[in-house]
Amino acid sequence: MITILRETMQSFLTFLERVGLLVRFALRLAAILPLGLLRPRPIIEQVYNTGAMSLVIIMTCGLFIGMVLGLQGYDLLTRFGSEEYLGTATAISLLRELGPVVTALLFAGRAGTALAAELGLMRATDQIAAMEIMAVDPMRRVVLPRFLGGVIAMPLLVSIFIVVALFGAQLVGVEFFGVDSGSYWSQMRSAVELSDIREGLVKGLVFGVACSLIAVYEGYNAMPTAEGVGRATTRTVVISAVVTLILDYILTALML
Amino acid sequence: MRSTRTIDISTGLFVMLGFASILFMVTQITNRGYSLKSDSYRLMAAFENIGGLKTGAPVSMAGVTIGRVEDIQYDINLYKAIVTMRISDKYRAIPNDSDASIYTAGLLGGQYIGLTPGGSDVPYKDGDQVIMANDAIVLENLISKYLFNSAATKPGESTPAPAPAAQE
Numbered sequence: 574m575i576t577i578l579r580e581t582m583q584s585f586l587t588f589l590e591r592v593g594l595l596v597r598f599a600l601r602l603a604a605i606l607p608l609g610l611l612r613p614r615p616i617i618e619q620v621y622n623t624g625a626m627s628l629v630i631i632m633t634c635g636l637f638i639g640m641v642l643g644l645q646g647y648d649l650l651t652r653f654g655s656e657e658y659l660g661t662a663t664a665i666s667l668l669r670e671l672g673p674v675v676t677a678l679l680f681a682g683r684a685g686t687a688l689a690a691e692l693g694l695m696r697a698t699d700q701i702a703a704m705e706i707m708a709v710d711p712m713r714r715v716v717l718p719r720f721l722g723g724v725i726a727m728p729l730l731v732s733i734f735i736v737v738a739l740f741g742a743q744l745v746g747v748e749f750f751g752v753d754s755g756s757y758w759s760q761m762r763s764a765v766e767l768s769d770i771r772e773g774l775v776k777g778l779v780f781g782v783a784c785s786l787i788a789v790y791e792g793y794n795a796m797p798t799a800e801g802v803g804r805a806t807t808r809t810v811v812i813s814a815v816v817t818l819i820l821d822y823i824l825t826a827l828m829l
Numbered sequence: 830m831r832s833t834r835t836i837d838i839s840t841g842l843f844v845m846l847g848f849a850s851i852l853f854m855v856t857q858i859t860n861r862g863y864s865l866k867s868d869s870y871r872l873m874a875a876f877e878n879i880g881g882l883k884t885g886a887p888v889s890m891a892g893v894t895i896g897r898v899e900d901i902q903y904d905i906n907l908y909k910a911i912v913t914m915r916i917s918d919k920y921r922a923i924p925n926d927s928d929a930s931i932y933t934a935g936l937l938g939g940q941y942i943g944l945t946p947g948g949s950d951v952p953y954k955d956g957d958q959v960i961m962a963n964d965a966i967v968l969e970n971l972i973s974k975y976l977f978n979s980a981a982t983k984p985g986e987s988t989p990a991p992a993p994a995a996q997e
Contacts, residue, residue, distance in 0.1 A: 620840050621836045621840040624840070624847075625842065628846070655934075658939070729843065729848070729850070730847070733846055733850045735850065753894060755887050756885075756887060756939050756941075758857075758858075759883050759886060759939075760883070762857075762859060762885070765859050767859055
C-alpha cells in the first residue's frame with residue numbers, strides 16, 4: 574500500500590518536474606528570441622522543413638475532411654430541407670474547430686516527430702555536446718530556428734487546410750449532390766464573420782507555439798540512446814495531441 | 830541536401846500559398862463583393878419587403894435556376910427595395926409581363942426569387958423593371974395577422990379559434 578502511494582507520489586513529482594523544465598526551456602527560448610531573429614537563414618530552412626514539406630499531407634487531408642463535411646452536412650441538412658446552409662455549416666466548423674485542430678494534429682505527426690527525432694539524434698550522436706564545447710549555443714543555433722519555423726508555418730498551414738477543405742465540401746455538396754453553388758457561397762458569406770477567421774488563425778498560432786515547443790523540448794532533452802530518441806518521438810505526438818485539445822477548449826471558451 | 834535555391838523557392842511558394850489562403854478567407858467567405866459572369870442581362874424589381882433575400886441568391890423559373898440576385902438597394906423615394914437580378918443570356922425570351930415573387934426554399938432554407946411567365950409576346954430587355962413584384966412572406970406578419978383576426982372575430986372565447994381556411 575505504502576509502495577503504491579510512494580510510486581504515485583513519485584510519478585506525480587516527475588510530472589511536475591517535467592512541466593517545470595518545459596517552462597524553463599520556454600523561457601530560455603523567449604530570452605534568446607531577438608538574437609535568433611537576427612539570423613533569418615536557418616529559420617527559412619525550417620519553414621521549408623516544417624511547412625513546405627507538410628503541404629502535401631495537409632492539402633490531401635484538408636480535401637477529404639472537406640468532402641466528408643459536405644457529405645455529412647448534406648445528409649443532415651436535407652432532413653430539415655435546408656441544404657442551402659451547407660456552406661455556412663462547413664465554413665464555421667472548419668474555421669473555428671476542425672481547421673486548427675486537425676492541422677495541429679497532422680503537424681505534430683508530420684513536422685513535430687521530424688523535429689524531435691532530428692534533435693534527439695543530434696543529442697544521441699553528441700553533436701549538441703560538440704557545439705557546447707565549441708562555445709556555440711545549441712539553443713540558439715539549432716533549437717530556436719526549428720521552433721520559430723514551426724510557429725511561422727502553422728497559421729499558414731491552417732489557412733491552406735481550411736481553403737482546400739471548403740473546396741472539398743463544395744465538390745461534394747455542389748457538384749455531386751446539386752446544392753445550388755450561389756446559395757453555398759452566399760449563405761457562407763452572410764454568416765461568416767471576420768472574428769471567425771481571427772479565431773481560426775489565433776488558434777493556429779497558439780497550437781503552432783505549443784506543438785513546436787513540445788517537439789523541440791522532447792527532442793533536445795531526449796535520452797542519448799536509440800530508445801530515448803524513439804521515446805521522445807512518441808511523447809511528442811502524444812503530448813502535442815493532448816495539449817492541443819486542452820488548449821482548444823480553453824481558447825474556444827475564451828473567444829466564444 | 831537540396832540546394833538553397835530550391836529551398837527558397839519552395840518556402841516562397843508555401844508562404845505565398847498561405848497568404849493567398851488568408852486573403853481568400855477574408856475576401857471570399859465573408860461579406861465582400863464578387864462579380865458574376867458578363868454574358869447575362871439585368872432585370873430590376875421593386876419589393877415592399879424582401880425578407881431575408883441576399884445577394885447571390887438564385888433567380889428561378891419553374892424551379893430551374895436562370896440567374897442570380899446581383900444587388901439589393903433601398904430606394905428612399907419609393908420606400909421600396911430595388912433588387913437587381915442577373916439573368917443568363919440563355920433565357921432571353923421571358924415575357925415582359927412576367928411577375929417576380931420571393932419564396933423560401935423549405936421552411937428554414939434561404940430565400941430566392943421565382944419568376945412566373947406572363948402572356949406577352951414581347952420579352953424583357955436589359956435593365957427592364959418587373960411590374961408585378963410579390964413580397965416575401967414574413968412569418969411573423971402571418972402569425973400576428975392570424976392572432977389579431979381571431980381576436981377580432983371571436984372575442985372572449987377561451988378555446989383557440991379554428992384556422993380561417995376551416996371556416997370557409
